[in-house]
Amino acid sequence: MLDRLIAGPGGGYLRSLRHLVQGERDPAWLQLPDVERGLRATRDRGLGYDVLVRDHQLDQAIRLAERFPDLPQVLDHAGKPDIARQDLAKWERGVRLLAGHPHVVCKVSGLITEADRTHWTTADLRPAWDVLVSAFGPDRLMFGSDWPVANLAGGWNRWAATVDELLTGWSAGDVHALLAGTATAFYGLPLVPGESNTNTPST
Template sequence: MIVDTHLHIVDQSALSYPWLAGAGALNRSFSYDDYAREARRLGITASMHMEVDVAAGDIEKETDYITGIAAREGSLIVGAIASCRPEDKGFAAYLESIRSRSIIKGLRRILHEMPDELSESPMFRENIRRLAGTGLTFDLVVLPRQLPKAIALIDLNPDVQFVLDHCGVPDIKGGGLEPWRSHMTEIAKRPNVVGKLSGIVAYTDLETWTLESIRPYAEHTISSFGFDRMIWGSDWPVCTRAGTLSTWVGATYALLEGCSKEEKAKLLSGNANKLWDLKVS
């Protein structure tokens, strides 16, 4: 069984995605039905939708859209990580408005394409602190040079549960092991952070990457966090830039060759079930 904690659905007829204008082959719609057809064949039995950085005015509309898909009979979607703007004064009201929505399991603010100092603003830090005690997680997507800033945010919020996306966004194509490796070792020392094995094929040479080119990054992430604090995500459709959903699932199993059945079960489904109380069987 696999719980996919990082699925993006893109519907340009329903929502606005300003960033897609410069996203090349990703600048089109990617439907839930196309994802689900392949996912079921691969043993993915449940999925968490990850916000797709829609226009600010469409944030709550995206949640409504995903709620509708989740309500379909037999839908794989069991939860959603919603977009947010912790740097805004309206965050507190937004948080209050969504806490009753059972579909929302956590929040994310894109940081790796934003100014480095965004997460250091007093308003941002104050608003992240509001997540303590809510049961909502906060996903971090940061560049290697931003990992120390992520660590600072985590240290200020020991009662907030964080999830580090995409193995810390390593520069695999450029062979950038350091300082990424050292920063990952450090961030994993924080018990309120979970690592996510996702997205790394997007940071390779998309045409020539191999299992061995991604192995050092996946293995260091897993060894740093341990199998009790790792979850898995497809990052579909971004992963299709470097293959298919099947390609990434196959690579994941190859990376986990030699691991115990129990270790694989924790990373692929058990930890996600526990983290968000998904009750997926």
């Protein structure tokens, strides 16, 4: 299947695979033999894997990182911390353990839909944001829009403006890493003419 996708129309643009693990009830779904066979095939074809889990499933993501140290992985939506209740302790422990694996990066997206979707503020997001920055560092974080799901909690424009606010005081290099460099390196994207990327690919 993967070979057909890669060889088919647009197959050269395939960079990573994702499954909605967040909807799987098996607490060890990512460790199932069939799943691991698919992950090995993903790795062997030079692709990455986007890990979409909720905060209570981070142990699966950690085991995945341990078992596949040569498979580039990105934690989607920051592992979906429970921002609405500010119940972040277990999530933070999982994120810091996951960040200990250098082949794993993190996509900063989906935070606003994990907050109170009607009344969230930048201050509500900052505790989770600070954990991510501390755990992964700017050069292993990538911005994501989570569009169109973000429309449930204020939309693209408000999320983008909030990220701009959270980036206040960052160096130009760190801003570039989060907004472009990490994603460019992870997904093997072509550089914009005249632009350099100091991030190293997560391989």
